[in-house]
Amino acid sequence: MKCAVKSVAVIGPGVLGGSLALALSDAGLEELRLWGRREAALDGAIGAGFSGRVTTDFEEAVRGVQLVVLAVPVGVMPDLARRIANLPESERPLWVTDVGSVKGSLAGELPAVLDPAGVSFVGAHPMCGSEQSGIGAADRNLFRGARCFVCPGETTSDSALEVVRSFWSEVGCEVHSIDAAEHDAVVAKISHLPHVLAAVAAIGALREDTEMGRFAGNGLRDTSRVASGGVAMWTEILLENQQAVAEALKEAGKTLEAFEQAVAQADAARLTALLAEAKALRDDLATL
Structure with a gap:
């Protein structure tokens, strides 16, 4: 990589983490590691072409690397941050970033844990993914051309922000800096609301008689596609961004x-x- 990052640990071999790990396998890093809870997922990453080290030992994964990327549910990130902060000073990473869909809670919790340990947290959210889950759905080209929000906090240094921006740019993203609260308001409308509406479409069309689905054309299938996303993950996302999602749903309800x-x-x-x-707005979206 041309940026300052020479060693990376990716935490979590799901769609985003696995895709990032595969993309970084081609980046010429001096050290690349992938952590997962299950050996089967790590074996899947190796089978998909991951060329770094894999481990189920979290401390082993993050010890001594420059950058840690948290690609795990938002709710477990504070605990992982504490484990990073508890490493001996010489073994702590310089920077931590993430791929979480919600930034408000992390913007306060993670710097409070990491700043005193001398580790800089700069939140990020690449706007890409899939309704599928797991390493089997990973794609090394997933980040190419994707927009990526980077969310500096009150204590973020210019140098840390530049490193994290450069990192996401290097993997192919178009990077945009944004405040965490503004990020959460934006994604409530452009990501979280559409997921709920996809769920509403699936329930409204199919709850009474699922057999009717055999006659469905692309309209229902396209509209409801993302409703196939992980239930536990989306429950957490919607509740982590509770206020902004509730407001977006209220406005959508007026339109319905x-x-x-x-x-x-x-x-x-x-x-x-x-x-x-609606047609004019959707037609404009196709040009963005």
Whole structure:
């Protein structure tokens, strides 16, 4: 890599962590490690082409590397941060980043643990992934062209921010710096709300009779695709970003109510206006 990072530990061999580990296998790092709880997942990473060291020992994975990337559920990150901070000073990483979908809670908790230990945390969220899970769904090209939010905190140094921005840029991301609270408000609308609406589409269409799904075309399949994402992961994401998601759902509910009323009242003009607005917004999205 051309940036300052020469050694990396990726924590978690899921879709994002596994994809990052595979991408970094081609980056010419001096040291690359991958940690996972299950040996089967680590074996899968090796089978997919991961060329670094694998281990189920967390301390072994992070000891002495420059950068640790946390690709695990947001709820377990504070505990892992404490384990990093408890390493002997000479064995602690210089920087920690992550791939978590929610940043508000981490922005306070992780620096509070890591700053006193001399470790800089700079949160990140690459906007890519899959409704599939596990190392079997990993893709070494996943980050190519993906947008990535980087969320500096109040104590983030310019040098640490530049290192983490450069790291994500090197793996192929288009990097954008954003405040953690603003990030959570944005992703509540563009990521978390769509997941809930996909779930609503699946339930609304199929709950009464799942056999009707055999007749479904691409409309239902495309609209509900992300509802196949991990249930435990998405429960955590929605509750970690509770306030912003609740606000987004409230606004979306107003739009659903407007559609309901327009249909019930046979208000063609109102339906036309709503559908035309949606079409224009979706057409614009395709150009971004």
